[in-house]
Amino acid sequence: MKTLEAASSSGHENLMLYLLDQLISKTETPGNVEWPPLLIYWAAWLGLVGFADKILGLGCPPDPEVEWTETLKASPLFEASRAGHLKTVRALVKHSANHKFAGGSYDRTPLHLAAVEGHTEVARVLLEEGKAEIDASSDDNFIPLPEEDFQWVPLVVASDDGLEKCVRPLLDNGANVDICGPDGTPLRYSACSGYLEVCNMLLAAGANPKSELLDMPILHQIFNMTSREKMLGILDQFLETDLDVNAKNKKGVTALLFAMFAWPARVEDFKITCLEDNVRVDAIRKFLDHGADTNVPTGAGSYPLPFAVSRDRYKLVELLVQRGANLDQSDQFNETAVTRALKQPDILRLLLKKGANPDLSKRASQTPLIASVEGGLTEVVELLLEHNASIDMNYDRIWKKWNVIRSAAIGEYLQEFLEFSSRIDIDEGDDKKGIAAIRHPDTPRDNPRRLLNAGATIEAVTTRSRNTPLSAAVTTTDGLARAKLLLERGVSINRGSPWNGSPLCQACWRGEWETAKFLVEQCANVNQTCDGLNVDVRDNMDCMPIHLAALNGIRNFEVILENGGDINARDKMGRTALHWAAQSGHRQVVEKIISLLSDKTAIDAPDIDGWTPLCWAARRPSWLDEEFASESPEQKEVITLLLENGADTAVLASVGDEKWTPLDIGRFSACARESMALLARGVVSNDASDGPEKHGEIGEPHKVKLRRGYYQNYYCDACHWASSSPSRIANFNIC
Numbered sequence: 001m002k003t004l005e006a007a008s009s010s011g012h013e014n015l016m017l018y019l020l021d022q023l024i025s026k027t028e029t030p031g032n033v034e035w036p037p038l039l040i041y042w043a044a045w046l047g048l049v050g051f052a053d054k055i056l057g058l059g060c061p062p063d064p065e066v067e068w069t070e071t072l073k074a075s076p077l078f079e080a081s082r083a084g085h086l087k088t089v090r091a092l093v094k095h096s097a098n099h100k101f102a103g104g105s106y107d108r109t110p111l112h113l114a115a116v117e118g119h120t121e122v123a124r125v126l127l128e129e130g131k132a133e134i135d136a137s138s139d140d141n142f143i144p145l146p147e148e149d150f151q152w153v154p155l156v157v158a159s160d161d162g163l164e165k166c167v168r169p170l171l172d173n174g175a176n177v178d179i180c181g182p183d184g185t186p187l188r189y190s191a192c193s194g195y196l197e198v199c200n201m202l203l204a205a206g207a208n209p210k211s212e213l214l215d216m217p218i219l220h221q222i223f224n225m226t227s228r229e230k231m232l233g234i235l236d237q238f239l240e241t242d243l244d245v246n247a248k249n250k251k252g253v254t255a256l257l258f259a260m261f262a263w264p265a266r267v268e269d270f271k272i273t274c275l276e277d278n279v280r281v282d283a284i285r286k287f288l289d290h291g292a293d294t295n296v297p298t299g300a301g302s303y304p305l306p307f308a309v310s311r312d313r314y315k316l317v318e319l320l321v322q323r324g325a326n327l328d329q330s331d332q333f334n335e336t337a338v339t340r341a342l343k344q345p346d347i348l349r350l351l352l353k354k355g356a357n358p359d360l361s362k363r364a365s366q367t368p369l370i371a372s373v374e375g376g377l378t379e380v381v382e383l384l385l386e387h388n389a390s391i392d393m394n395y396d397r398i399w400k401k402w403n404v405i406r407s408a409a410i411g412e413y414l415q416e417f418l419e420f421s422s423r424i425d426i427d428e429g430d431d432k433k434g435i436a437a438i439r440h441p442d443t444p445r446d447n448p449r450r451l452l453n454a455g456a457t458i459e460a461v462t463t464r465s466r467n468t469p470l471s472a473a474v475t476t477t478d479g480l481a482r483a484k485l486l487l488e489r490g491v492s493i494n495r496g497s498p499w500n501g502s503p504l505c506q507a508c509w510r511g512e513w514e515t516a517k518f519l520v521e522q523c524a525n526v527n528q529t530c531d532g533l534n535v536d537v538r539d540n541m542d543c544m545p546i547h548l549a550a551l552n553g554i555r556n557f558e559v560i561l562e563n564g565g566d567i568n569a570r571d572k573m574g575r576t577a578l579h580w581a582a583q584s585g586h587r588q589v590v591e592k593i594i595s596l597l598s599d600k601t602a603i604d605a606p607d608i609d610g611w612t613p614l615c616w617a618a619r620r621p622s623w624l625d626e627e628f629a630s631e632s633p634e635q636k637e638v639i640t641l642l643l644e645n646g647a648d649t650a651v652l653a654s655v656g657d658e659k660w661t662p663l664d665i666g667r668f669s670a671c672a673r674e675s676m677a678l679l680a681r682g683v684v685s686n687d688a689s690d691g692p693e694k695h696g697e698i699g700e701p702h703k704v705k706l707r708r709g710y711y712q713n714y715y716c717d718a719c720h721w722a723s724s725s726p727s728r729i730a731n732f733n734i735c
Contacts, residue, residue, distance in 0.1 A: 063546025156181035162195035194230030301332030397613025585633030
């Protein structure tokens with residue numbers, strides 16, 4: 001037997017048969033021979049059908065039990081099927097070899113191996129003679145499986161590798177055409193691998209291209225996975241089925257949009273290549289030919305046409321326009337194909353020629369025309385103007401609304417716009433400041449001359465400051481040259497802003513010596529005055545200069561007061577200047593206001609929350625930086641002044657849902673002990689102060705002892721006003 005084992009390793013079947021005959025002739029009971037497992041393994045591996053059939057007939061087991069089977073992970077039938085030894089497989093099957101044995105790295109059965117290796121007749125023998133399970137699954141750990149049931153079954157393996165001769169017997173023997181492998185059905189595998197004939201076989205056998213086992217519609221998968229040489233042919237086949245070409249994947253993307261979004265990469269011949277544009281466009285054309293809707297968005301709101309424009313794909317844009325794409329459809333970013341084409345003149349020309357609206361959408365709050373002007377896109381500007389883009393629409397931002405003529409004047413395109421003078425209001429200003437192009441400081445030196453030549457009003461004033469072009473020009477870096485130009489054209493030398501002053505006044509204020517000298521030489525009025533600012537203006541919170549001056553200190557307060565400031569004016573919180581002065585601890589301001597009060601009951605005037613000036617004084621001194629104040633805080637002295645003038649210490653002010661006295665407010669605000677004593681006992685006469693000092697808790701009569709507050713932030717919820725509006729933000733750090 002040892003000699004036979006040694007001979008088997010040579011694979012010399014005649015020698016092995018000779019030695020076997022010699023062995024049997026000397027054995028009285030051949031059926032009791034213990035056959036070394038190595039013999040049947042060698043016979044199966046090498047395809048020694050004569051030797052295998054003979055020892056199997058003499059009683060050699062087809063599936064010997066040996067310890068190294070677990071290591072080898074192969075049975076004789078497994079080895080013969082993998083090698084494609086048809087006759088050896090038939091011999092093993094005849095002697096009842098186990099067709100369910102699963103081995104190899106992926107625990108595949110002999111039928112799996114025959115399918116994956118393309119051994120058609122071996123698969124047929126296993127199915128027809130061995131009765132192998134046609135849908136037996138393997139445990140392929142190479143690909144993570146979403147569900148244990150989704151395995152590499154023979155039909156999936158054969159379809160993935162395009163083994164038509166294996167697919168046919170599997171189908172003929174009843175294989176489930178819609179069974180699911182790790183990533184889908186056999187039809188999905190054959191389509192993505194580019195095997196058209198296998199696809200036809202599976203479809204003819206009833207495979208469902210809309211199977212719910214597919215995690216993505218099959219058209220998406222074909223575009224994403226199939227090689228570029230085979231993809232179009234595969235698409236043709238599937239588009240002839242009853243597939244819904246507008247079906248969406250889990251992200252709400254149709255096949256049309258997927259073909260535009262995806263940038264499939266292929267690994268072929270050890271090189272990574274991307275799908276060529278002509279193939280992409282041909283695929284999209286096929287989708288359109290079969291009813292793809294050009295105006296169906298993704299779940300996120302992207303549309304085919306704006307997206308194609310953003311990818312700078314002229315052929316694709318042209319195709320979509322031909323097939324009825326909405327030229328003015330805006331995407332989730334409120335941009336249309338036009339706004340996305342501003343840096344692609346050829347595409348923009350196509351869109352405008354086909355009737356796209358040049359004004360419909362905005363990019364960063366700018367109309368397409370203004371965006372192009374500010375972006376320096378000369379060709380695009382000309383295109384938009386040629387197609388009647390509106391030059392009256394504004395740059396819509398919270399803080400400003402620039403019109404197109406103003407944008408052009410400070411850029412390089414004024415001459416182009418002046419060609420359309422009949423459509424332009426050359427004196428149009430922005431929304432609130434009313435700054436016209438002729439007056440803007442950023443207008444290049446040559447452009448004021450062009451504007452004047454085109455008829456710009458030389459005395460145009462701004463809405464807010466009432467500055468003229470000359471008074472504005474003298475404050476610019478090239479103010480002297482601008483002033484000379486304007487005076488040459490007859491501008492009034494003394495007309496300026498009522499508040500900022502004449503051109504000469506503003507030149508002096510800005511230190512523009514040469515300009516000031518020139519204006520004097522041109523007989524500017526050196527004694528001209530201006531009206532000054534209005535002290536009755538209010539901000540969003542109805543705060544007036546008198547309030548903020550009281551907060552700042554006596555010097556600022558007296559200036560505002562002398563110019564008509566009203567000490568009784570209230571802000572939206574109901575506070576007067578006295579509240580503001582008391583809050584900041586400015587004794588001199590409080591003293592001044594009290595001296596001016598005709599009605600002394602105003603000492604206890606409440607705001608909308610019932611807070612009197614004494615309540616505000618009881619808070620900690622204002623956090624206003626003393627560096628910017630015109631008076632130092634004196635909390636104790638302010639409280640004393642208010643009390644001496646009759647301020648009520650028992651007043652109850654609202655703090656949330658509670659009612660607090662000035663003493664409660666002082667305790668919470670960590671007032672100094674001297675201030676707390678005043679709030680608790682009032683102003684004590686000199687005689688009373690000579691008595692014995694009383695120690696203990698200040699304000700003992702109060703039944704409720706409020707906890708002390710802890711300062712946590714620079715801002716205060718009661719007097720830090722912060723409010724926004726469409727035109728500005730008011731933000732005061734005053735507490």
